[in-house]
Amino acid sequence: MKLITAIIKPFRLDDVRNALSEVGVNGMTVTEVKGFGRQRGHTELYRGAEYVVDFLPKSKVEVAVSDDLVERVIEAITAAARTGKVGDGKIFVTDLHQSLRIRTGETGDSAL
């Protein structure tokens, strides 16, 4: 099992959600985060003083998937989230050691 974490531009969230649904992934966790990589922030003016705001709002999408789905999920997220402009985000894949469905107690792939 793998945990796929995707940091994307917030306005691509709906497209990513739909793309995941199409490859058979219907559960996910979304958090609103902020951050930056190579994308520059913006400036805000307050009473004549300019302040640089480095952090940009992003959405973090986490999905737990079985190993056989990983490649398709990465492709789906990438296609849905890409705009071609700097700041599109990143995808990280980490090993998932355990998973459990709280209601039934199922573990492993059947918990995903």
Next chain:
Amino acid sequence: MINSGDTAWLLSATALVLFMTLPGLALFYGGLVRSRNVLSVLMQCFAIAAVVSIVWVLVGYSLAFGDGGSAQAWIGGLGKALLAGITADSVTGTVPESVFSMFQLTFAIITPALVVGAFAERMRFAAMLVFSTLWLLVVYLPVAHWVWGGGWLAQMKFLDFAGGSVVHINAGVAALVAALVIGNRRGFPSQAMTPHNLPATVTGAGMLWVGWFGFNAGSALAANGPAGMAMLATHTAAAAGCVAWMAQEWLRFGKPSVLGIVTGMVAGLGTITPASGYVGPGGALVIGLLAGTVCFWATQFIKRRLAIDDSLDVFPVHGVGGMMGTVLTGVFGAAALGGIGHPDGRSIAAQVGVQIIGTVATVVWSGGMTWLLLKATALVCELRVTAEEENEGLDLVLHEERGYNITS
């Protein structure tokens, strides 16, 4: 003789002016601070309204508007303490005395409330209560008496229609002194401390614009021509202030901001306040344009050039605006410039001279006494929260409350 039209208007004006503080000013200021301090500002406004109201009934009205006997030039007496002798049938001019007293109370409330903008985000609540109460007694009441209660400035025919000196210079100068005594916020000016809720600030600004009709037109103490003219002048100055400030920002920074336009509005309104019942719409237009321009530059000077953390810009807007408007009353109140004409047929120069005397007296009294009162308050309690408390935010530290619980 009670005139029901005058009374009805003054009853309404009283409500409008209280509305300016609660929630007008509360929202205006509340939106400008960081979210961790929003409740502290709202609390300060509400607490001041409540405490000042009680002090007013006990001694405030009497000291401001009562007969001071041999001291009448400086302060009223205690003959009307606890509003003694005032019944439903008592009359002031053409309105019930209860209504006149209430109307004046709303001015006594908003003036110390304006000052909180100077020490926002760092002053202790207890110290603020002690200071504001003392300030009302020592600064506001005497000046109100000098100008409106038959004191020495009134006797000199110093013109202040609705509070350029009593409210705006008083509050503005006190704010500057308070900012200097209490010190800058930690991180000022390098750290960004931007408004957390400008929609709230703009909402408050709208309430201030509308409420100001009660403030200025209500000061005619009658439902008549001068009240109408005061409303017209007030509105014109507000609009001109908006446009002038917006233009300054656009030219200087490249983009007009919403905070700028509402501040320009306040500048225009504060500056026209002393002149509102004496000038014509043309004079009001010029006054408003000057307000939006001069107060803009004053704000830059205090905040950026001198790096004084008068956090919500009380001095450059109300202080500078109030001083300018008080002096310009001597100019545009003249019949030749569309005004109603000066008392005793005085020349512009003569009246301006009187206006300057009143301005200087107010600046000196408010500045000096504010400094003393802060020092006195510091003897009984800490004025400022600790550095850690300031970082955590006053809402949690002083009130154990959170302004927004959006996630739950």
